[in-house]
Amino acid sequence: MATPIGNLSDFSKRSADTLRSVDAIACEDTRTSSRLLRHYGIETPMIPFHQHNEHKKVAMLMERLDSGQQIALISDAGTPGVSDPGFLAAREAHKKGHTVCAIPGASALLTALAASGLPSDRFLFEGFLPVKKGRAGRLDAICSQDVTVILFESVHRIQKLVDELAARCDGQRMIAVCRELTKQFEEIIRGSIEDVRERISSHPNLKGEFVVILASKNYSEDYSE
Numbered sequence: 001m002a003t004p005i006g007n008l009s010d011f012s013k014r015s016a017d018t019l020r021s022v023d024a025i026a027c028e029d030t031r032t033s034s035r036l037l038r039h040y041g042i043e044t045p046m047i048p049f050h051q052h053n054e055h056k057k058v059a060m061l062m063e064r065l066d067s068g069q070q071i072a073l074i075s076d077a078g079t080p081g082v083s084d085p086g087f088l089a090a091r092e093a094h095k096k097g098h099t100v101c102a103i104p105g106a107s108a109l110l111t112a113l114a115a116s117g118l119p120s121d122r123f124l125f126e127g128f129l130p131v132k133k134g135r136a137g138r139l140d141a142i143c144s145q146d147v148t149v150i151l152f153e154s155v156h157r158i159q160k161l162v163d164e165l166a167a168r169c170d171g172q173r174m175i176a177v178c179r180e181l182t183k184q185f186e187e188i189i190r191g192s193i194e195d196v197r198e199r200i201s202s203h204p205n206l207k208g209e210f211v212v213i214l215a216s217k218n219y220s221e222d223y224s225e
Helices: 013-021 030-039 054-066 087-095 108-116 135-143 158-168 193-201
Strands: 024-027 046-048 071-074 123-127 148-153 174-179 187-192 210-214
Touching (some): 024 054, 054 071, 054 087, 108 148, 108 187, 108 210, 123 135, 148 158, 158 210
Parallel strands (some): 024 046, 024 071
Antiparallel strands (some): 148 210, 174 187, 174 210
């Protein structure tokens, strides 16, 4: 089940009703999820389910499903399984013959893509890049793409990522760096890679989680305006 990526109002009635009706909610971080549950008056018990215990917890979730319980799975923000835990549980539930139902909602990658003003007819989602091993090869492959590429990045590495893209791509290639999506200080820093690189390096308040939209190597805009 997808959860809000910032604005708690981006949560459907169906989602809230479902969380009230299930026997337990598997959460990436119970502290984060508790704020959402309190906001909607949901008192369903929570089960910690995150990247550090996912393999161990899947078996327990399957035992609960086997016993007839209904379990909801949510991440801190966005859709489980998309750069968050969820894939292993869904796969195992299918293998055991249980019904897996995805309830749609907020998506950081689609929100950023729609707001970026960059081509959205074809795109490649890369998520978070490796911090070290394999990173250079992935970056080279990304810069050679003839479709829009979507990346996730943290505040601690956003400058490094834009610097690396600038070093490998044409400096006039279009990019949009989106932060604080759906929140009060939502911001989209859009332009050529070189322009965005400079704006990020001098940004007075660079906080939040980031979605980076990189245009195709074949896409261009008129820079004379």
